[in-house]
Amino acid sequence: MPSLQLAGCELISGYRLTHRISAGSTSEVWAAEAPGDLPKAIKIVRNRAGWRRADEEFAALERMQRVRHPFLLSLERIEWVGLQLLVVTELADESLRSCHERARRQGRRGQPRRQLLDRLRDAAEALDYMADDHGLQHLDVKPENLLLLAGRAKLGDFGLVRSITAPEPTHPGGLTPLYAAPELFAGSPHRHSDQYSLAIVFQQLLTGRMPFRGESLSELARQHWHAEPDLSDLSPADRDAVARALSKDPARRFPSCRDLVAALDRSEASDQVDFVLDLEPESQAGDTALQCATEPLPTQGDRPISGKLRPTVL
Numbered sequence: 001m002p003s004l005q006l007a008g009c010e011l012i013s014g015y016r017l018t019h020r021i022s023a024g025s026t027s028e029v030w031a032a033e034a035p036g037d038l039p040k041a042i043k044i045v046r047n048r049a050g051w052r053r054a055d056e057e058f059a060a061l062e063r064m065q066r067v068r069h070p071f072l073l074s075l076e077r078i079e080w081v082g083l084q085l086l087v088v089t090e091l092a093d094e095s096l097r098s099c100h101e102r103a104r105r106q107g108r109r110g111q112p113r114r115q116l117l118d119r120l121r122d123a124a125e126a127l128d129y130m131a132d133d134h135g136l137q138h139l140d141v142k143p144e145n146l147l148l149l150a151g152r153a154k155l156g157d158f159g160l161v162r163s164i165t166a167p168e169p170t171h172p173g174g175l176t177p178l179y180a181a182p183e184l185f186a187g188s189p190h191r192h193s194d195q196y197s198l199a200i201v202f203q204q205l206l207t208g209r210m211p212f213r214g215e216s217l218s219e220l221a222r223q224h225w226h227a228e229p230d231l232s233d234l235s236p237a238d239r240d241a242v243a244r245a246l247s248k249d250p251a252r253r254f255p256s257c258r259d260l261v262a263a264l265d266r267s268e269a270s271d272q273v274d275f276v277l278d279l280e281p282e283s284q285a286g287d288t289a290l291q292c293a294t295e296p297l298p299t300q301g302d303r304p305i306s307g308k309l310r311p312t313v314l
Contacts, residue, residue: 006030011081013086015042018099022144026053027159031091040076041092045085045159054085058175059157062085064158067134071126071146073156079094092154100143109208116205118266119146120198121161124170124257127194131256133163137189141197142179143205162189177220178210182248183223192248195257199245207233211246265309 006017014035021029027045045054052179062077068074077088078088096111096119103111110116125148129135139160159310160174181196183189200219204210209228214220229246231239241263247253254260 002166006306007212009287011044011084011086012077012079012088014091015040017042024049027057027103030260032088032120034088039091041089042251043087043089043157045087048082053159053174054083057087060159062237063134063161063193066157067130067136069126070132071154073149073154075158084111084306089156092149092156095144096146096148096153096201096205097143097287099148100208101233104208109254110204110206113206113268116202117268119148119153119201120264121258121261123155124261126155127198127257130161131164131191131194134169135163137191137193138195139180139184139189139196140174141201143177144203164189164191177214177217177224178212180198180220180224182221182224183248183250185224192250192253193252195245195260196250198257199242203231203234203242206238209233211242235267238264 007019011017016033017030018033019031021031022042023029026048027043029041029043032040032042044276046047046086047054047055058078058080064075064172074090075087075092077086079086079088099111103109123141125143127138129154130138141155142159143248145155145157147154156310179197179200181190181193184193196197200211209230211231211232212220212227212281225248229243231242234242241260244263254263264278278314
């Protein structure tokens with residue numbers, strides 16, 4: 001059935017589609033009303049010529065059936081309807097992609113740093129749980145798949161999940177090249193592949209710019225394999241953490257996704273500068289006086305005391 005005619009349909013009895021949330025080449029996501037008027041999301045996945053995408057997604061979802069975590073979007077039902085795979089999940093409020101687009105429309109480069117780190121910390125906990133407790137990598141970490149529910153971030157869309165204890169090749173058509181670690185282009189997921197993607201998400205959502213900006217799959221694959229990432233929009237302290245997470249050799253990345261977020265937390269503290277006033281005699285002609293925008297200079301009588309501001313790293 002054509003996508004535009006699905007509104008109001010019940011592909012699964014009792015689950016009425018209300019409006020489409022997103023669409024891609026082989027799948028789309030709809031909001032739905034479940035029995036009891038409960039809000040749900042339904043992902044519809046289709047096979048296409050030369051690529052049995054729905055079959056691959058079903059195999060990935062089987063790996064996730066026993067994986068439960070507060071920061072993983074809950075899987076509630078998996079059904080085949082004809083040649084279409086339908087995946088029912090809880091309905092999130094919005095994605096980090098929509099948050100970022102709203103910030104850009106408001107004229108901001110990206111999201112507030114502290115808020116962003118809090119959300120990525122939730123995602124990092126879920127990713128490390130998948131890896132440490134179940135030997136799985138998500139392999140599709142991107143802003144669209146980081147979802148907000150009651151202010152907390154949840155990782156969703158498990159269609160590319162692979163085991164790292166029994167590695168299986170990934171289909172290149174399933175990857176999102178902007179975020180994919182270099183080893184994924186060779187079909188070889190690693191324990192630290194998701195960390196690589198999480199670091200790219202951090203830079204994009206904070207600065208509005210990507211570390212790799214190729215315009216085709218082949219160009220992006222070459223950049224991930226061989227080019228140095230452009231981290232010039234990040235602070236010097238952030239560059240160190242992100243550069244390590246983007247190491248071409250997965251073994252040189254952080255031990256975990258949580259370690260990456262912790263390093264970014266530390267870099268935030270090291271970048272904070274407190275200005276301490278050193279009182280000096282009246283400055284001579286030609287000196288440049290730095291003004292503190294948030295706190296007025298001390299005064300002597302009704303005349304400000306002249307001085308220099310010395311930056312001190314906390």
